[in-house]
Amino acid sequence: MTAGRTLYDKLWDSHVVRDHGDGTALIYVDRHLLHETSTHQSFAALRQTGRTAWRRDTNLAVPDHAVPTVGRDLSVATVEAAAQVEALRVNARDFKIEHIDLADDGQGIVHVIGPEQGFTLPGTTLVCGDSHTSTHGAFGTLAFGIGASDCATVLATQCIVQSRARTLEVRLDGQLPAGVGAKDVALALIGRFGTGFAVGYAVEYRGEAIARMTMPARMTLCNMTIEAGARIGLVSPDDVTFAWLENCARAPKGASFAAAVQYWRTLPSDPDAVFDRTIAFDVSDLVPQVTWGTSPQDALPIDGRVPDPELAPSEGERLRWARALDYMGLEPGMALRDVAIDHVFIGSCTNGRLEDLRDAAGVVLGRRVADGVRAIVVPGSTAVRRAAEAEGLDRIFRDAGFEWREAGCSMCVAMNGDVLKPGERCAATTNRNFEGRQGQGGRTHLMSPAMAAAAAVTGHLTDVREFAR
Amino acid sequence: MKPLVRVTSPILPLMEDRIDTDIIFPARFLLLMQREGLRDCLFRDRRFTATGESIPGSVFDDTRRTGAQILLAGEDFGTGSSREQAVWALADYGIQCVIAVSFGEIFAANAVRNGMLALPLPRADIERIAAVESATVDIEAQEIICSGFTIPVRIPSATRQRLLSGLDEIDTILSNDREGIKAFEADQRRLQPWLYEDVT
Numbered sequence: 001m002t003a004g005r006t007l008y009d010k011l012w013d014s015h016v017v018r019d020h021g022d023g024t025a026l027i028y029v030d031r032h033l034l035h036e037t038s039t040h041q042s043f044a045a046l047r048q049t050g051r052t053a054w055r056r057d058t059n060l061a062v063p064d065h066a067v068p069t070v071g072r073d074l075s076v077a078t079v080e081a082a083a084q085v086e087a088l089r090v091n092a093r094d095f096k097i098e099h100i101d102l103a104d105d106g107q108g109i110v111h112v113i114g115p116e117q118g119f120t121l122p123g124t125t126l127v128c129g130d131s132h133t134s135t136h137g138a139f140g141t142l143a144f145g146i147g148a149s150d151c152a153t154v155l156a157t158q159c160i161v162q163s164r165a166r167t168l169e170v171r172l173d174g175q176l177p178a179g180v181g182a183k184d185v186a187l188a189l190i191g192r193f194g195t196g197f198a199v200g201y202a203v204e205y206r207g208e209a210i211a212r213m214t215m216p217a218r219m220t221l222c223n224m225t226i227e228a229g230a231r232i233g234l235v236s237p238d239d240v241t242f243a244w245l246e247n248c249a250r251a252p253k254g255a256s257f258a259a260a261v262q263y264w265r266t267l268p269s270d271p272d273a274v275f276d277r278t279i280a281f282d283v284s285d286l287v288p289q290v291t292w293g294t295s296p297q298d299a300l301p302i303d304g305r306v307p308d309p310e311l312a313p314s315e316g317e318r319l320r321w322a323r324a325l326d327y328m329g330l331e332p333g334m335a336l337r338d339v340a341i342d343h344v345f346i347g348s349c350t351n352g353r354l355e356d357l358r359d360a361a362g363v364v365l366g367r368r369v370a371d372g373v374r375a376i377v378v379p380g381s382t383a384v385r386r387a388a389e390a391e392g393l394d395r396i397f398r399d400a401g402f403e404w405r406e407a408g409c410s411m412c413v414a415m416n417g418d419v420l421k422p423g424e425r426c427a428a429t430t431n432r433n434f435e436g437r438q439g440q441g442g443r444t445h446l447m448s449p450a451m452a453a454a455a456a457v458t459g460h461l462t463d464v465r466e467f468a469r
Numbered sequence: 470m471k472p473l474v475r476v477t478s479p480i481l482p483l484m485e486d487r488i489d490t491d492i493i494f495p496a497r498f499l500l501l502m503q504r505e506g507l508r509d510c511l512f513r514d515r516r517f518t519a520t521g522e523s524i525p526g527s528v529f530d531d532t533r534r535t536g537a538q539i540l541l542a543g544e545d546f547g548t549g550s551s552r553e554q555a556v557w558a559l560a561d562y563g564i565q566c567v568i569a570v571s572f573g574e575i576f577a578a579n580a581v582r583n584g585m586l587a588l589p590l591p592r593a594d595i596e597r598i599a600a601v602e603s604a605t606v607d608i609e610a611q612e613i614i615c616s617g618f619t620i621p622v623r624i625p626s627a628t629r630q631r632l633l634s635g636l637d638e639i640d641t642i643l644s645n646d647r648e649g650i651k652a653f654e655a656d657q658r659r660l661q662p663w664l665y666e667d668v669t
Contacts, residue, residue: 020627023627200574432549
């Protein structure tokens with residue numbers, strides 16, 4: 001008898017067009033999301049060789065990275081950003097693929113609108129010229145980020161050559177305590193096991209904590225998988241997944257939906273499936289996490305202290321910690337709670353969904369942003385923005401002194417004009433605290449939306465559990 | 470894509486760990502829409518201050534390194550963002566081989582797509598190479614030749630063929646697999662018809 005198969009095995013096997021017999025295969029791509037920043041050179045390469053798109057209906061283009069968030073009119077964007085947004089529109093038109101306009105209700109971050117509109121479906125392959133494409137794995141979708149050359153190949157052939165990954169089960173046992181969420185789990189995992197622990201693997205998150213998680217929480221976790229080194233983070237689809245998809249605009253309807261669900265129910269990893277490696281992680285006693293350094297693995301519980309490079313586990317880490325502390329302007333031994341901030345950013349493909357804004361608004365309600373702190377909320381999509389406004393979340397944020405912006409990537413990639421100045425410190429719900437990520441010389445502390453909201457209110461890194469109502 | 474068979478040049482050693490693609494190519498330059506001529510953006514904030522002056526003592530200004538086509542690094546080189554500009558900027562600077570303890574997976578994939586070798590090697594080997602001023606990386610013979618010693622390396626056969634042939638990926642797929650792709654689509658249309666319904 002053959003052993004059971006994992007979700008990844010099933011996704012891979014059902015998309016092989018040609019097995020090259022050397023660990024690589026030509027894989028069929030069902031869905032391709034395109035944004036303005038990583039595709040212009042792809043289209044240019046296709047133009048040069050006179051190629052067209054193999055299929056039109058599998059591609060969806062939307063501007064997100066460079067778009068202004070202070071308004072929807074490109075006249076408020078920088079000249080370069082406006083040119084890039086306009087180039088995507090022209091490229092989509094010329095290659096006859098669907099383009100969601102900046103001013104359209106469907107606009108938003110690729111990884112927010114795909115799942116929101118049911119463009120992302122279980123059992124499919126999905127690629128995008130963006131490393132956080134791992135987000136879509138929350139639906140049981142084989143989704144991964146690619147470069148611009150591969151975007152061109154996918155446009156022209158509907159295929160991509162990939163190496164088969166090994167499989168890594170991350171089993172999350174126990175129930176999350178109050179005030180602790182998927183972002184804390186992701187940071188704690190990377191903090192404990194390092195940014196390289198999942199390189200070469202397709203990760204599948206399983207266990208009690210996953211079964212209880214909402215789709216947005218699962219997306220946050222899968223999104224951050226790239227920060228653990230893996231391109232792919234998966235969750236086996238279940239009733240939570242199907243309930244999310246049932247009313248999505250681009251998901252199958254009626255009898256088609258029923259047939260799809262029947263197929264999707266065959267996808268979860270078999271009970272006797274064997275993973276190449278398993279990590280078990282108990283979340284029952286987890287404390288809210290924040291990062292202190294310039295790598296996502298520099299994560300610690302909020303009740304911790306800035307570490308001393310002299311106590312680093314290796315010489316390489318000692319040097320890196322020292323450099324990180326210098327860049328971050330922190331002293332060893334300092335309590336993380338005493339770190340004062342200048343900026344708060346709530347948004348991104350990691351934490352820009354409605355549930356994230358609800359979490360943050362719950363902390364902000366009836367409170368004020370601390371003096372001297374600039375706090376902005378950038379919804380992950382225009383639909384999230386509208387839904388939040390319908391619930392009155394925008395009022396809660398505005399009344400507290402937050403700026404309420406239009407949807408986009410904004411200060412997560414800092415190329416649309418929303419940037420930190422050198423030396424400014426930001427509590428951010430984003431995914432990367434790399435040097436310069438939020439602007440040259442800017443200092444980023446990663447955390448959950450609730451934690452970022454708490455920091456906005458106090459003006460320093462704060463344990464959100466103290467805000468329990 | 471030009472074939473890559475062997476490279477002889479000075480070494481550019483950046484022995485740090487976790488050099489992510491934001492360090493290699495800062496995000497603000499992603500607004501540029503070309504893929505050529507990006508060398509001035511490469512490692513920008515490691516080479517220049519915010520006001521554009523050279524940062525003294527930078528390895529990039531070391532005259533012994535001039536013309537380097539081989540770059541050495543530590544663990545997790547090219548992690549983070551999928552931006553292919555990281556590879557294009559390295560290529561424009563002249564780099565054809567990156568040798569590191571480990572790589573970000575998307576960076577490594579992008580490198581081979583551009584005819585650049587991203588070769589993982591144990592740290593001890595990289596430190597030996599870093600101690601010399603120049604080396605030859607022979608993709609065909611799978612070895613690195615330095616004055617006084619030679620390090621045999623293993624390059625996965627698919628990667629090696631790609632680099633040696635310099636063939637265009639789209640050409641290769643369309644000439645070998647056009648019918649296979651159509652057959653796959655016909656099968657999939659039967660099994661998952663909802664993937665072929667109009668979703669727009």
